[in-house]
Amino acid sequence: MRPLALGIVAATAVGAAAQAAPLVTAHGPLRRRLWPRLAGIGPGSRIALTFDDGPDAGSTPQFLRLLARARVRATFFVLGSLLDQDPGLGRELVASGHEVAVHGWEHRNLLWRSPTATYADIARARDRIADVTGEAPTWYRPPYGVLTPAALLACRRLHLTPRLWTAWGRDWDARRSPEQIWQTISRDLAGGGTLLLHDSDSASTPGAWRGALAVLPRLFDWAQRQNLTIGPLATHQV
Numbered sequence: 001m002r003p004l005a006l007g008i009v010a011a012t013a014v015g016a017a018a019q020a021a022p023l024v025t026a027h028g029p030l031r032r033r034l035w036p037r038l039a040g041i042g043p044g045s046r047i048a049l050t051f052d053d054g055p056d057a058g059s060t061p062q063f064l065r066l067l068a069r070a071r072v073r074a075t076f077f078v079l080g081s082l083l084d085q086d087p088g089l090g091r092e093l094v095a096s097g098h099e100v101a102v103h104g105w106e107h108r109n110l111l112w113r114s115p116t117a118t119y120a121d122i123a124r125a126r127d128r129i130a131d132v133t134g135e136a137p138t139w140y141r142p143p144y145g146v147l148t149p150a151a152l153l154a155c156r157r158l159h160l161t162p163r164l165w166t167a168w169g170r171d172w173d174a175r176r177s178p179e180q181i182w183q184t185i186s187r188d189l190a191g192g193g194t195l196l197l198h199d200s201d202s203a204s205t206p207g208a209w210r211g212a213l214a215v216l217p218r219l220f221d222w223a224q225r226q227n228l229t230i231g232p233l234a235t236h237q238v
Helices: 002-025 029-032 058-068 080-085 087-095 117-135 149-158 177-189 209-225
Strands: 046-054 074-079 099-102 194-198 229-231
Touching: 002 194, 046 209, 058 087, 074 080, 074 087, 074 209, 080 087, 080 117, 087 099, 087 117, 117 149, 177 209, 194 209, 209 229
Parallel strands: 046 074, 046 194, 046 229, 074 099
Antiparallel strands: none
């Protein structure tokens, strides 16, 4: 095959891979197998606990109280637009020992956003988090777990590390009971994993956060029996 033809084939393959990458990163089993660091796999003695879609004055403080009683710290991936509405709650997250990370300014699928809009969304959220908390965030997680090439480039420019998850509770549906949420979590969660839950229903059905809140004591009991330490991504060493 001539060089020009080879170049066309190679370019086509690269383009196809770039288009497929967001779909692969959103697929849990493939993500864990192909990109374990991106999925948040760390030391087998630890679990990273993460929350998305807050902060929300109607729900986040209840998570903070429960976490304080259990002496557990977590990473909160916040939306810049919500943090902007309640900066005091953002400062409370940090004062309580939790880590604040970037979930974007708006909860919109990056597949439908231009590279310019993607960068602007992530940068705006990162800057607001730094302003409110006094600390530059380390981590980025895209809405719906769809990590596009434009988002990866933005992370590199903004000195953010993308981090997804190895297990979730599918807790965005208020019809799911705590038992159903736990069954979903327990299928995939193991030592070294990163768990995704939601401390807000800002992008979920109303009241969905109550299921995540209710399942936390069971998670803490399970981790204690397994001799696993729960903490934020900063201590997960991934």
